[in-house]
Amino acid sequence: MVFDKIKRAFSGSSRGDEFDEDYLEIDLEKEEKDNKVLVRLFVLKHYEDTNEILSALREGYTIAVIDIKILRQKDSIELKRAISKIKKTTDALEGSIAGFGENIVIVTPSFAKIHKETAQPPAKKSNRFE
Numbered sequence: 001m002v003f004d005k006i007k008r009a010f011s012g013s014s015r016g017d018e019f020d021e022d023y024l025e026i027d028l029e030k031e032e033k034d035n036k037v038l039v040r041l042f043v044l045k046h047y048e049d050t051n052e053i054l055s056a057l058r059e060g061y062t063i064a065v066i067d068i069k070i071l072r073q074k075d076s077i078e079l080k081r082a083i084s085k086i087k088k089t090t091d092a093l094e095g096s097i098a099g100f101g102e103n104i105v106i107v108t109p110s111f112a113k114i115h116k117e118t119a120q121p122p123a124k125k126s127n128r129f130e
Helices: 002-011 016-022 028-033 047-059 069-074 076-092
Strands: 038-043 062-067 096-100 104-108
Touching: 038 047, 047 062, 047 076, 069 076, 076 096, 076 104
Parallel strands: 038 062
Antiparallel strands: 062 104, 096 104
């Protein structure tokens, strides 16, 4: 009986059965299953905008779709610097980067790859009389 009073005093509760409820079980496998891939659109207006893109990529679950049209029209040198910085980080993260058209760049993390078709020279037509 005295022991119950001491236990309640240290646990800060008025009931002795709450003492066992101080522990919380965490399911680590469930946490990993809740991570979803996020496709985010970024507009590259200034060189400094690369920091936001790189932060999202470092999280590991973001596919970045980057519109480079505004920076391309403003300053092509800044655009080259920005793309170079993004490419270096993508390579370090073992991701993929590819351009689509003139104004869009796609960057993926390591678990997703971009299919890049290699341009093959046109096949030489064979002349059956040769």
